[in-house]
Amino acid sequence: MSAPLHNQNHDHITARHFHQWTGSSYPLPADAREKERLQLQHDAVKHMYEDRIILAPVEFNEEAKVLDIGTGSGTWAVELATNTPYIEITAIDIEAGCLPPVLPENVKFQLGTVLELPKKWDNRFSLVHQRCLLLGLEREKWLVALKEIYRVLQPGGWVQLGEPKLWPRDYKDYDRPCTEKLATILRAVADSKNFYADCAEDLGRMLQAVGFTNIKGEIRRQGIGAWAGEQGVAWRKNLADVFNGIETSAMDEGGFGLVNSVEEYDLLLEGFEEECDKVRGGGWEFIIYYAQKPL
Numbered sequence: 529m530s531a532p533l534h535n536q537n538h539d540h541i542t543a544r545h546f547h548q549w550t551g552s553s554y555p556l557p558a559d560a561r562e563k564e565r566l567q568l569q570h571d572a573v574k575h576m577y578e579d580r581i582i583l584a585p586v587e588f589n590e591e592a593k594v595l596d597i598g599t600g601s602g603t604w605a606v607e608l609a610t611n612t613p614y615i616e617i618t619a620i621d622i623e624a625g626c627l628p629p630v631l632p633e634n635v636k637f638q639l640g641t642v643l644e645l646p647k648k649w650d651n652r653f654s655l656v657h658q659r660c661l662l663l664g665l666e667r668e669k670w671l672v673a674l675k676e677i678y679r680v681l682q683p684g685g686w687v688q689l690g691e692p693k694l695w696p697r698d699y700k701d702y703d704r705p706c707t708e709k710l711a712t713i714l715r716a717v718a719d720s721k722n723f724y725a726d727c728a729e730d731l732g733r734m735l736q737a738v739g740f741t742n743i744k745g746e747i748r749r750q751g752i753g754a755w756a757g758e759q760g761v762a763w764r765k766n767l768a769d770v771f772n773g774i775e776t777s778a779m780d781e782g783g784f785g786l787v788n789s790v791e792e793y794d795l796l797l798e799g800f801e802e803e804c805d806k807v808r809g810g811g812w813e814f815i816i817y818y819a820q821k822p823l
């Protein structure tokens with residue numbers, strides 16, 4: 529175990545619990561609030577994809593084994609386990625703090641990193657699922673992760689990866705100054721830890737580089753804010769909570785010259801939610817890729 533990554537100088541940031549995995553600088557918390565956010569986000573992503581949690585054309589038989597990497601709250605794994613009780617699901621994460629106290633019998637959790645999956649898992653899984661690791665993997669680690677996924681898939685097995693597209697690096701929005709600033713801070717947090725914030729746009733190329741075939745991507749767009757209905761409100765809440773979750777990392781870095789105090793940061797969060805609801809047209813994109821390990 530490493531020392532806690534976040535210092536304790538920001539007493540007035542409501543205390544959040546963070547992972548303790550050596551070698552990872554994943555900046556989002558792992559606590560009850562984050563668990564709620566991940567459940568909300570799961571439903572919101574599922575809604576974007578016509579209520580499907582699997583897009584890959586995989587067919588499960590009684591022997592099928594599925595791996596969910598970076599499972600977080602385990603919501604995806606638990607839903608799949610409930611829909612298909614005859615398959616065996618393994619869920620891994622560097623932290624267990626968001627998991628429910630009890631998992632279905634056919635879901636087994638294991639602490640671990642995608643960067644070093646167990647050696648005995650060679651050619652084991654029919655489907656490997658990984659979603660929202662954009663703040664979990666450094667740029668040069670993505671190919672390491674995808675090679676590990678390739679190794680643990682059976683020949684003919686499928687990988688499914690889902691990632692959001694962030695606001696562009698040069699994002700300017702005079703109508704949404706708080707959104708613009710928080711989007712810039714999110715990138716600055718990612719850059720400060722060398723994370724690959726734009727991984728969503730590179731998934732297809734990386735899958736090909738590792739040797740996957742039948743690569744397909746499906747992109748969806750969702751408005752953010754009350755003007756975009758129930759789903760718009762869900763995404764506003766989710767993103768507000770992501771911005772809240774990175775507050776400790778941002779303030780640890782001195783606010784990147786963009787925000788000077790926790791009070792100022794909290795005003796930005798309030799402003800973000802107001803802008804989402806008042807200014808129509810703000811949106812967000814998500815991409816799910818799936819690809820096959822050759823037979």
Ligand SMILES: C[S@@+](CC[C@H](N)C(=O)[O-])C[C@H]1O[C@@H](n2cnc3c(N)ncnc32)[C@H](O)[C@@H]1O
Nearest residue numbers: 554566598599600621622623641642659660664
């Ligand atoms: C944003 S959450 C997504 C959770 C879940 N995949 C979902 O979509 O609901 C990212 C998760 O990845 C985990 N994570 C970060 N780095 C990881 C790594 N190297 N290996 C495995 N999990 C990792 C974090 O602990 C966190 O639970």
